[in-house]
Amino acid sequence: MTVKIGVVGTGMIGRDHTRRIQEVLTGAEVVALSDYLPKNAEALQAAHAPDAEIFATGEELIASDSVDAVLVCSTGSTHEAYVLAAIAARKPVFCEKPLATTAEGARRIVEAETATGTRRVQVGFMRRFDRSYNLLKATMEAELGAPLMIHAAHRNPTVPEQYVTPMAIHDTFIHEIDTFRWLLDDDFVSAQVVFPRKTRHAHARVADPQIVLLETSKGVRIDCEIFVNCRYGYDIQCQVVGEDGVATLPEPMAVTTRKDERLSNPILTDWQSRFGAAFDTELQDFIDTVPSGTVGGPSAWDGYVAAISSDACVTAQETGDIVPISLPDRPKLYD
Numbered sequence: 001m002t003v004k005i006g007v008v009g010t011g012m013i014g015r016d017h018t019r020r021i022q023e024v025l026t027g028a029e030v031v032a033l034s035d036y037l038p039k040n041a042e043a044l045q046a047a048h049a050p051d052a053e054i055f056a057t058g059e060e061l062i063a064s065d066s067v068d069a070v071l072v073c074s075t076g077s078t079h080e081a082y083v084l085a086a087i088a089a090r091k092p093v094f095c096e097k098p099l100a101t102t103a104e105g106a107r108r109i110v111e112a113e114t115a116t117g118t119r120r121v122q123v124g125f126m127r128r129f130d131r132s133y134n135l136l137k138a139t140m141e142a143e144l145g146a147p148l149m150i151h152a153a154h155r156n157p158t159v160p161e162q163y164v165t166p167m168a169i170h171d172t173f174i175h176e177i178d179t180f181r182w183l184l185d186d187d188f189v190s191a192q193v194v195f196p197r198k199t200r201h202a203h204a205r206v207a208d209p210q211i212v213l214l215e216t217s218k219g220v221r222i223d224c225e226i227f228v229n230c231r232y233g234y235d236i237q238c239q240v241v242g243e244d245g246v247a248t249l250p251e252p253m254a255v256t257t258r259k260d261e262r263l264s265n266p267i268l269t270d271w272q273s274r275f276g277a278a279f280d281t282e283l284q285d286f287i288d289t290v291p292s293g294t295v296g297g298p299s300a301w302d303g304y305v306a307a308i309s310s311d312a313c314v315t316a317q318e319t320g321d322i323v324p325i326s327l328p329d330r331p332k333l334y335d
């Protein structure tokens with residue numbers, strides 16, 4: 001079966017996912033596009049999906065009989081409505097992060113999906129599909145004994161003027177929130193954020209860098225630096241300290257050169273290259289599960305917990321307090 005996919009939102013990630021479905025992955029075809037700026041959808045149609053139909057709205061695309069499964073790649077504030085529409089139409093839906101911009105919105109999605117009794121929502125936390133993180137997780141589980149601490153860093157070279165302090169959590173650290181839960185098979189009980197001296201490279205409206213301190217229900221302590229104007233590259237670091245040893249996330253593969261009295265390795269500069277292969281794997285996984293009528297991967301529950309945890313981190317940014325995190329009971333659908 002070729003899965004017929006409709007893409008809602010044809011900005012950067014919508015374009016990239018359409019390209020990968022059309023040119024890299026197997027078993028699916030993009031048959032429908034929609035964007036609030038129709039000329040974006042038309043440009044994408046011309047570049048990568050000449051046979052796709054353009055719909056005036058995401059709702060019409062989701063309702064169309066020609067669409068088997070939906071990719072939600074529009075701006076974050078519209079995700080909730082499109083995911084709810086896909087659930088109501090009983091269509092599998094892959095939603096880019098965030099699942100919703102509020103925890104309440106994510107809860108509504110969990111409730112709607114739970115009421116249908118079938119998992120149809122996959123959230124785009126692609127790091128779970130990244131080879132280096134999978135190697136780290138396998139090593140941790142086989143060799144480290146109980147994990148005790150994680151030291152991590154999420155560094156971007158630079159961010160645009162629109163990027164403000166809470167986005168360090170909602171847009172950037174949200175990946176670590178999901179990744180740490182998945183690595184540790186644990187949930188957070190509290191969050192604190194502290195601010196070192198600000199870099200002169202940061203805009204006025206973003207505090208940069210920041211350090212997030214998390215505690216999990218099993219007592220693991222995590223410190224993660226978020227530094228989005230580090231200048232030198234896109235750099236994701238993660239080191240797990242366990243009872244029996246320490247494991248570090250592998251560096252992306254790069255050629256080492258010896259030249260001009262220097263020994264050097266290039267560093268990547270953007271997340272698209274760092275996680276390109278993980279994006280391919282996560283989307284192929286979604287496509288492969290669609291014919292069964294249900295999906296796997298990061299769930300609506302994971303999206304909901306990420307939203308609750310990131311809200312606590314933003315409160316921690318604002319108050320300077322250690323903010324408790326408590327979760328409702330997990331519905332059986334997500335066991």
Ligand code: ISE
Pocket residue numbers: 156171172175228271
């Ligand atoms: C961006 O939206 C991402 O998802 C990247 O992984 C992250 O590094 C970046 O900070 C975000 O803005």
